[in-house]
Amino acid sequence: MEMAVNSVSPSEFDSSTPPESSEKNLQPFFILHKASSRSSHRRRIHLSPSKSVIKTDDLLLRMEAFQSVWSEIHSASKDVLRDINTSAFNDIYHWVRQSFHAITSYGMPGFGQATRSFPLLTHATSKQLFTGLVLTKNMEFVDDLLTFEELGLCLKSHGCHVANLSSTDFSAKNGIGGCLRSLLRQFLMVSLDAADMSILASWYREQGNYNSPLIVIVDDMERCCPSILSVFILTLSEWVVKIPIILIMGVATTLDAPRNILPSNVLQQLCPCKFVLGSPAERMDAVLEAALLRQCSMFCIGHKVAVFLRNYFLNQDGTVTSFIRALKIACAQHFYMEPLSFMAGALFEEDNQGFQGERNVLLEGMLKYASELSSPDSDTRAEQIDTTLTCRLRELKRLQKCWSSIVLCLYEAGKHKIRLLDIFCEALDPEAYNSVASDNHTGLGKGFGISTPSDPSMRQQCFTMRKGGFICQAIQKVRLLPEASLSQLLKSWENLTVDIYEIHDKVKELQSMVKLEEGRISKEDLTDICILCSNDRRHASWRRLNIESSKRINEKAASLIDCMVRDFLRPIECLPFHEIGCFRNVEKLQLALIGDPRRRVQLDLLEFHKILWCSCCSRSCNIPLPSMPDTSIMYTLAQEHGDLINLPEWFQSFKTIISHISTKGKRKTKQSMLPKKTKYINESEDKSEASIQARFCRAVTELQITGLIRMPTKRRPDCVQRVAFGL
């Protein structure tokens, strides 16, 4: 399908690409919808008159900011994805060592024995091939390509010989030779056209690699051609006594998969062991935490965007790769479209180097520039802004940090039950915040309401009142937490709220209370035991008391987090100057992510004049004209047909439209000339007939390639079938 779209699209895009060099930077993200990027264009035009000193390199600045912010986010998410696998990798390495010892315990054959063609006669169990089945827990495989590569590197660093094979090596076309060839290519670094295992054996013996196992990693077992994979496994098991080979296979679905794919005599040879990688949801939360919450990159996404991303993740494409890609698109779009966004870069770098030197000068200019562009609801008295803007931006940054710390606190509270993505989405919702707050505090949305705290009791309702809301659930969980995990939770809160003094103190206070309580209880327990024998009833009352006191602490913790939510969980979109770092244009992202290519192809075929911008066709609405592209004419004509399109009829109507203009002038004369039937006219007619037929055929083929019609079947040779209906 994608190919089809591409085959149609280049002409469209070429003709419509605005002649701006800057847009080329973003081109990879606009594979499908370049043509519709009008709005940003308009916006730029609208803004350009107000551009001041730094007008020329404004876009450059923003792109610079994008580079620095995105590289930070990217590296953070990469690190966290790597770290998430380390424990699983370590497990795998331990297992590899164990299996290697098990293999070598049968005795290592000498050189002559190992390179012989006939098998060593050993115990029957020695033919078992140690196999690690790595459950990737995601049907989509994209995320794990990198994982297995890293697993290979990790094992290599421990001194194993590693070869990574993928499903393309196990194709039926290349047969077993294909995968052996790529195996040898990776181990021996030579490419041979006649690859067989004896070569591997002699290489292994020759190099004196006795102390390390050979590890073969197959990325995606389900996608391999089953027959080739089973022959491969049989071959390996034949040689496993001579060459210590260990197999690692990625399984995307369930452990039943090998059983479904491989025949029994092959399964017999495997000695499997299961490993589990982190689920995509866990990884997603980790990436979200690292990329958007942990480090303050000044880039953030709006509520609608977050909800869209969440739904996209759940409904369409549950891969972390696509999530990161979506973030990147959002980030690039943001820095490209939002004039204020250049400040995000400056603010972000402020952390690193502070306002110094020429940066400082530059920043002043920026601030001036920013004052002209800043959000309409902020008061724009210039002289005030000049002086206060800097500190306000700092304030914005502080508030954003607070917000993310509170979200993380909530996540800690609801860990393993509530997903971070859900909390994140809910915490971003400005409507829930504003709906109540704006009634009482009209000044909040406008002006700089940062310093004025709005009525807490009212605002508290917005997040905590919402029944079934994730934040509410998280707070509820705090109430029910057992004691040990409560003190753990408080510890994590303590770490998270280091920057927020008010909360940090309260958390410390609560912690000390818990400690006190613990001490008391343990003492009581001691005395309890003494009392226990004498008075059972009193013990029960003690117990109840204890429970009550611990309940009290739980209640305190719950009210603390409640208070945190009330005071500090202000959605980014409710802060002034949020435009600097907050991307809110969900439509753009949607267009970039969900291509909906078939619909797009149909639309483009019908409304091609929007893309071609030719003067001749734009007037006609749905009436096919001969100047239109053939495929468009054909598709417009096809609209009149039902399920089946009669080919001769279609051709006839196509012909009449095509020949309309070329013969219109001559039509009269032609008819009068017809009876004469001179040879010359006949020839030219034949020619045009042939060319029309050729054009018709080409158009039909194009429609077929784009997946809109299906070629005639044997049963009905004169009809094509329409495949896609409606828009």
Place this chain on the structure above:
Amino acid sequence: MGKEESPQVTRRTTRSSSSAANLDNVAEKTKAKDPPPPTLNDLLFGEEKPITLDDLLSSFPGRRVQILELLRILGPVNCPMLPVFIYGGTSTGKTSIILRIFAHLNRPFVYSSCLTCYSPRILFESVLDQLLLHRKSAANGYSSAKRCERPSDFVNFLREALTSILCNLQGNSGNLRSKKLEGQANGHMIYLIFDNLELVREWIKSNTMLPFLFNLYDILKMPEVGVIFISNTSPDTYYSCMGYVEPTPVYFPDYTEDNLRQIFMRNQSNKKLYSSFLDIVLKPFCRVTRRLDELSTAFSLLYKKYCEPLSDQGIVPNEDMKRRLFSQLQPHIASSLNEIFRVISLPSAEVGATKKPKRKDTTRKSGGCEVPDQLDFHMSTSAKYLLISAFLASRNPATLDASLFDSTGGSDSRKRKRKPSEKSKEHKETAEQESLMKGPGTFPLERLLAIFQCITSVAADEEEQENDGLGIQAGDNSLMSDVLLQLSSLCNASLIVKGGSCPLDGSTRYRSTVCEDMTLQVARSLKFPLSKYLYRG
């Protein structure tokens, strides 16, 4: 004949027994970094200990007849032989016995397995390499001695190689007589062994390769060459009567229970204990399988279990202890039997229990309340719906689609279909059996998409009713958007199988391969009423 043969044979082996010293020497040398250039001795089995006939017979219990038969066919030294075809089930000792026999006879042979040599070229080159005493190494770029792809080339090269090596052998045997050189091969015959011959049938060129291999003896016209085929299928499965002399068949039957007992009792340190263990397990397992490899993997695990309560492995069990051990092992036998029957693929649960990372049970949030989700891996919602619709399309007859997916849902269609089912129960039963035999049906893409659209629209309606304004709604339109992509990833995960190969051809049909349990899990995670839409014959 066989009786006449055996004393002669033993005599020969005693002579070869003196070769041990030399072979040891060779083995030592090979341990050095630089491997020695291959010599004629590499065509021998290269056993460190000499094998007498008695050793040979005793190491393969229950195979006396076959061994003697083979020895008879191979004949005395320098005696020409007709091709032999050894066949029998997997793991009945065909390859081991023939290799041991050659170790015993100390005659040169060339072994190639059609499993390792997966194409004619590699098979030919492997045979030639061995005959030409060529070893692939880094020095020669891991290439073969001769590049040989066509059978005619192979015959020419083979003849050359054989004549040169036979010259060598004859010279050696001449030497042997005069100088009594030790460690040399007996006689000047050379034997070609082709193992796993059944695999050749699946090669692309099998229809020329098989007659060629069977004909090889006639083509070569060299009485000094013996050809031996090993296969796990009977000669009837090859196209015989193709104009070649049919090779002499030797059949290796499955082991009997007694044989298996003898085999398992070999090399056991604590014979009494193991015998009591075999008393328990051998009988039930023999009913399921008699394959030595299957049994030995199962037994090695079970024996560990059996010995677990014992502190001293060398203990001689008495009746009472046997009874206790039996009662302890009994629960494991059934499961192990079952595993062998269904074929084990994951004893990992036990084996890797110590190393395995802790598994968290996956619970997913959906719509505000918790749904325990048994589905072990992540699938996007639209993929789930697609999976369900594929399942429905595979199970339901296409004619019922209209009634199942009309606006009223599946509720009233049930009444309609109940009538005919009462009328003709037998007919229904046969149809049911038929559908069971046929497996899931195939369906075109359009039908799948239609069902998908129906069930997602129903689900979207229900969701809207349930939704209490959380602000987080499933974008119902967007479920449809890249459905083809989802379909392709389902195909890749082999949950849906695609028939036909041409992607542009509209007539590809799909088939759902998931079982009902898994579909139910998926449906449960979506809260989709699967049973409402499933037609039960």
